[in-house]
Amino acid sequence: MKFKTIYSIVWYIFIGCFFVWLICGLGYRFLFNDTVEQSRMELTQALNAAFPREHYIIDGDVYDPNRRNLLSIGVSISIKKDSLHRDIKSIKPLSGEWILVNQTKSLYVYENESYRVYVTKNSENDGYLVLLARNNWLEKLHL
16 A cells, blocks of 8 residues: 555656646747847857958858757857968957957957957867857856
């Protein structure tokens, strides 16, 4: 008798947790999808404004490495080396007022009031990887 009672309790807990998970998942899918897309579009527009295609040789489209998050926290692009951009110092955001916050041999970090730009060397393509994120989100999430 006790085994049936324990089994019933565990089964009802499982069913309850499943329905809570289902409701939360569907709610996220239908209620927050517009917010996520708007956040991605805003970040993509800011990245395209800071690193225009007329000035840099951009390899491919803007991509979002964090697609599974509730809000998109960063978008990135790959930049190829050319005659004007042979070193990491020459890869800078062009539009807006950016301040150099951190500088190492393979990482430059620029910041303004809304966004933060991380420029690193891309070892795969012999170029640079540029990540634009909302200001201080990467530090808060320990990424």
